[in-house]
Amino acid sequence: MTREPANLSVWQKPAAISAAFGPVVDRGSVDLAVIGAGFQGLSAALHAARRGLSVQVIEAAGLGEGASGLNGGQVIPGLKFDPEALIAMLGPERGATLTEFSARAADAVFDLIAREGLKVPHRRTGWIQAAHTETALLAAAQRNRQWRAHGADVTLLNQAEIALLTGANGYKGGWLDRRAGTIDPLAFVCELARLVANLGVNIALNRRVTGLRREDGGWRVTMADGDEVRATKVLVATNAYSDALIPGLAQSLVWLHSFQIATAPLPSELDDIVLPHGQAVSDSRRILLYFRKSPDNRLVLGGRGPMRVPRGPEDWQHLERALKRLYPALAGLPIERRWFGRVAITADFLPHLHEPEPGLLMVAGCQGRGIGLMTALGAPLADYIASGDAAVLPLPLSPIRPIPLHRFRRVGVAARIAWYRMLDRLER
Numbered sequence: 062m063t064r065e066p067a068n069l070s071v072w073q074k075p076a077a078i079s080a081a082f083g084p085v086v087d088r089g090s091v092d093l094a095v096i097g098a099g100f101q102g103l104s105a106a107l108h109a110a111r112r113g114l115s116v117q118v119i120e121a122a123g124l125g126e127g128a129s130g131l132n133g134g135q136v137i138p139g140l141k142f143d144p145e146a147l148i149a150m151l152g153p154e155r156g157a158t159l160t161e162f163s164a165r166a167a168d169a170v171f172d173l174i175a176r177e178g179l180k181v182p183h184r185r186t187g188w189i190q191a192a193h194t195e196t197a198l199l200a201a202a203q204r205n206r207q208w209r210a211h212g213a214d215v216t217l218l219n220q221a222e223i224a225l226l227t228g229a230n231g232y233k234g235g236w237l238d239r240r241a242g243t244i245d246p247l248a249f250v251c252e253l254a255r256l257v258a259n260l261g262v263n264i265a266l267n268r269r270v271t272g273l274r275r276e277d278g279g280w281r282v283t284m285a286d287g288d289e290v291r292a293t294k295v296l297v298a299t300n301a302y303s304d305a306l307i308p309g310l311a312q313s314l315v316w317l318h319s320f321q322i323a324t325a326p327l328p329s330e331l332d333d334i335v336l337p338h339g340q341a342v343s344d345s346r347r348i349l350l351y352f353r354k355s356p357d358n359r360l361v362l363g364g365r366g367p368m369r370v371p372r373g374p375e376d377w378q379h380l381e382r383a384l385k386r387l388y389p390a391l392a393g394l395p396i397e398r399r400w401f402g403r404v405a406i407t408a409d410f411l412p413h414l415h416e417p418e419p420g421l422l423m424v425a426g427c428q429g430r431g432i433g434l435m436t437a438l439g440a441p442l443a444d445y446i447a448s449g450d451a452a453v454l455p456l457p458l459s460p461i462r463p464i465p466l467h468r469f470r471r472v473g474v475a476a477r478i479a480w481y482r483m484l485d486r487l488e489r
């Protein structure tokens with residue numbers, strides 16, 4: 062696990078949650094073992110338990126110590142690709158299915174929070190994709206046209222409008238997607254865990270699964286200390302934090318580090334200037350910046366960081382420089398939090414769903430946009446696990462394809478990030 066003692070975010074666990082879960086695995090035999098307690102694992106566990114399956118969740122770290130508790134909390138529908146690109150890549154039927162599914166990804170989060178009364182600070186005032194060049198503005202117009210054709214509540218922003226909505230310097234215009242919003246992601250993962258546990262599902266923390274063996278038509282799941290659970294089916298929900306458990310899975314992804322900083326709470330005189338309506342923002346740079354306000358009114362800004370584990374505050378300095386450029390008025394405000402986590406990228410920038418052996422499922426690769434997607438996938442994953450009918454899945458099942466020369470790919474990615482960062486600087 063790459064979580065360092067200094068990896069302290071602004072997100073808050075609801076009171077008393079940490080005491081509620083321990084390391085004990087209380088089931089010897091279940092219908093479904095879920096490995097990994099992020100949004101994917103917990104949402105699938107929730108829906109599987111509601112379909113009457115017995116479920117055991119096993120998590121190698123503490124609650125929210127994977128990407129689900131460390132992310133930017135921007136709940137954005139859709140994928141990196143727009144509807145026309147998805148249809149060109151996957152064909153009319155698959156492309157349309159994935160478009161419709163991804164369009165509802167943010168609803169899955171906000172509906173769950175509302176329906177279950179989850180104690181998750183949230184706002185649904187939209188997400189702005191901020192264009193830093195004229196070319197990016199043209200791309201925003203294309204995106205707007207395609208999503209409006211799908212009935213989405215989206216609109217283009219001109220330079221004056223984006224300046225008013227963000228208070229940030231340097232954007233030519235952008236695109237506002239009102240289906241999106243922000244949450245405290247750590248609160249969401251903790252509240253999901255509480256919901257799942259209330260259905261009688263045991264969630265064992267700080268227990269790493271080290272072995273999976275097929276046995277009597279099911280699976281024997283072995284933990285690092287030799288403890289075992291038998292399960293009819295297994296969901297490996299380890300995503301960017303995948304280890305050697307499933308041969309080739311970690312090598313089918315490139316994981317990157319995304320870094321974030323948070324200022325001290327903003328002074329009240331900036332309330333009407335910095336993101337006055339609470340939208341989330343990501344920009345159009347190749348190495349994009351994303352920012353929002355936290356529930357306790359700090360500015361939270363994120364972007365790519367070094368591929369290695371950070372050594373000290375200097376590894377977040379590029380974000381501090383970006384913050385000053387976007388918001389000169391915040392230059393004197395102390396940076397009070399710095400943290401990072403892993404984002405899983407696939408070779409085709411689409412999430413991948415695998416079942417390398419019958420009853421052994423996994424989804425990986427969210428390209429930094431997994432809050433809505435992984436939450437929404439819980440229901441169809443549970444349907445498939447319960448019914449065996451692949452038609453309920455919004456993604457095609459595909460073989461695990463390790464990326465050729467994977468070891469060197471990470472070096473290549475680091476070089477490409479440096480190159481893209483330089484191009485972004487030239488376009489400023």
Ligand SMILES: Cc1cc2nc3c(=O)[nH]c(=O)nc-3n(C[C@H](O)[C@H](O)[C@H](O)COP(=O)(O)OP(=O)(O)OC[C@H]3O[C@@H](n4cnc5c(N)ncnc54)[C@H](O)[C@@H]3O)c2cc1C
Nearest residue numbers: 097099100101121127128129132133135270402430431432
């Ligand atoms: C810094 C950052 C910012 C991001 N910002 C956003 C954003 O604003 N919006 C958005 O939509 N997405 C964002 N993302 C992406 C999003 O967080 C992820 O796509 C999502 O959380 C993935 O959920 P998951 O459940 O699949 O994986 P995770 O939450 O990573 O859960 C995987 C879990 O598996 C566990 N595990 C691994 N191996 C084992 C094992 N052998 N045994 C037991 N457990 C194991 C890990 O400990 C981990 O807890 C961001 C990600 C990061 C890192």
